Amino acid sequence: MNKLAIKGGQPQRNTTANPWPKWPVWGKEEEKALLEVLNSGVWSYNGPKETEFNKLFAEFTGVRHSICTVNGTVTMQLALEALGVGLGDEVIVPGLTWQATAATVIDVNATPILVDVLEDSWCMDPEQVAKAITPRTKAIIPVHLYGAFADMDAIMELAKRHNLFVIEDCAHKHGGEWKGKKAGSIGDVGSFSFQLSKHLTAGEGGSVTTDDLSLAERLDALRNVGRRPEGDSLIGADKGIGDYGDDGNFIQSGNYRITEFQAAILVEGLKRLPTQNATRDANGAYLNGLLKETPGIVPLKRDARETKKAYFNFAFRYLKNDFRGLPVEKFRSALEAELGIVVDACYEPLNQCSLYVPHTKPARHKLSDAYWKALDPKRFSLPVCERLFKEESVCLHHKVLMGTKDDMDLIANAIQKIYQNAGELM
Numbered sequence: 518m519n520k521l522a523i524k525g526g527q528p529q530r531n532t533t534a535n536p537w538p539k540w541p542v543w544g545k546e547e548e549k550a551l552l553e554v555l556n557s558g559v560w561s562y563n564g565p566k567e568t569e570f571n572k573l574f575a576e577f578t579g580v581r582h583s584i585c586t587v588n589g590t591v592t593m594q595l596a597l598e599a600l601g602v603g604l605g606d607e608v609i610v611p612g613l614t615w616q617a618t619a620a621t622v623i624d625v626n627a628t629p630i631l632v633d634v635l636e637d638s639w640c641m642d643p644e645q646v647a648k649a650i651t652p653r654t655k656a657i658i659p660v661h662l663y664g665a666f667a668d669m670d671a672i673m674e675l676a677k678r679h680n681l682f683v684i685e686d687c688a689h690k691h692g693g694e695w696k697g698k699k700a701g702s703i704g705d706v707g708s709f710s711f712q713l714s715k716h717l718t719a720g721e722g723g724s725v726t727t728d729d730l731s732l733a734e735r736l737d738a739l740r741n742v743g744r745r746p747e748g749d750s751l752i753g754a755d756k757g758i759g760d761y762g763d764d765g766n767f768i769q770s771g772n773y774r775i776t777e778f779q780a781a782i783l784v785e786g787l788k789r790l791p792t793q794n795a796t797r798d799a800n801g802a803y804l805n806g807l808l809k810e811t812p813g814i815v816p817l818k819r820d821a822r823e824t825k826k827a828y829f830n831f832a833f834r835y836l837k838n839d840f841r842g843l844p845v846e847k848f849r850s851a852l853e854a855e856l857g858i859v860v861d862a863c864y865e866p867l868n869q870c871s872l873y874v875p876h877t878k879p880a881r882h883k884l885s886d887a888y889w890k891a892l893d894p895k896r897f898s899l900p901v902c903e904r905l906f907k908e909e910s911v912c913l914h915h916k917v918l919m920g921t922k923d924d925m926d927l928i929a930n931a932i933q934k935i936y937q938n939a940g941e942l943m
């Protein structure tokens with residue numbers, strides 16, 4: 518058997534001669550669109566590209582309204598504000614996610630309640646959600662993580678029974694579908710990120726999606742310094758919101774507007790997305806099949822209710838006992854050396870995440886002693902999140918799924934090679 522690359526052997530892939538697909542993807546279309554914006558002099562503020570993208574993304578997601586804004590963090594903050602979530606309210610968030618999912622809850626003065634995830638999907642466990650519901654619960658934020666979908670049947674059922682809002686964090690799920698409905702069209706609001714690593718990107722950016730006209734009106738106002746919507750798409754909105762000021766035209770808010778340059782790139786990127794998603798889906802399914810051959814490798818569950826797949830990462834569980842006890846860190850380093858690509862762990866669980874530290878900003882967040890105490894992430898027990906993070910998770914960026922079947926064979930072979938040679942690394 519070949520010597521492992523991490524031990525100085527030949528890597529499975531020579532990335533100089535044979536680089537991985539690049540991300541982001543762009544071409545002449547983006548170049549032309551950017552120049553069009555540049556030469557028009559209309560660089561921001563409800564411009565034609567922004568209006569066009571909002572329309573296209575709403576159609577794509579299967580909702581009546583989509584509003585783009587600066588990123589996929591602000592999207593959640595605005596969604597919470599638009600739904601009236603604030604001080605005294607609890608919001609249920611999975612313990613395994615990017616910090617923004619919980620941080621935005623704090624930024625509207627509400628209390629994040631962290632719940633554990635399911636080991637087969639890495640998404641929030643509906644049973645844990647049910648247990649976390651109290652009279653103060655106002656909303657649930659399911660995250661469709663990496664390549665999986667949160668169990669939206671169970672979550673919507675709970676929300677209905679307890680009269681809770683649902684904000685879907687779709688930062689990993691542009692174009693994914695649950696029983697024929699797109700991610701972002703199932704809950705009250707969908708929140709999307711267009712940050713550089715995401716599978717639809719303008720470098721930075723985000724969108725909120727909803728079917729509810731008055732919610733859309735409020736979201737649109739909140740991203741534009743509280744101004745009542747000016748565009749055509751929201752005319753006819755319900756005027757009975759009640760939280761505009763004395764003259765009836767403004768809500769308190771800030772500037773969260775996207776630029777026309779970003780919107781122009783998003784319009785072009787959205788044209789590429791369905792084909793890219795289909796390629797990643799086909800490769801993901803094929804790779805899952807290959808990985809069945811290797812003991813100790815457990816890909817994320819493909820739920821039969823997921824009618825269209827979307828990947829942010831190709832993720833799997835690694836069970837070290839099948840690899841002679843080789844720790845997951847060593848497995849990831851060995852795989853990185855074979856493939857010449859970053860191999861990550863999953864997100865740090867939010868009860869011990871270096872980027873989620875609410876107790877560092879008392880001037881903003883210490884609203885009372887009781888609230889301060891409630892913000893302590895360490896009060897939540899998240900055994901599945903912790904095990905996935907510390908012992909089992911392996912994540913590859915979606916760009917590895919954008920190549921050929923040969924690329925998938927190569928990934929499976931690299932894993933098999935480490936399996937055969939695990940003893941050498943002990």
Ligand SMILES: *Cc1c(COP(=O)(O)O)cnc(C)c1O
Pocket residue numbers: 587588589590591614615617618660686688689710711712721722723
């Ligand atoms: C990227 C991401 C966000 C935040 O999006 P930004 O555009 O980076 O602010 C939120 N939630 C999840 C799950 C993400 O991956």
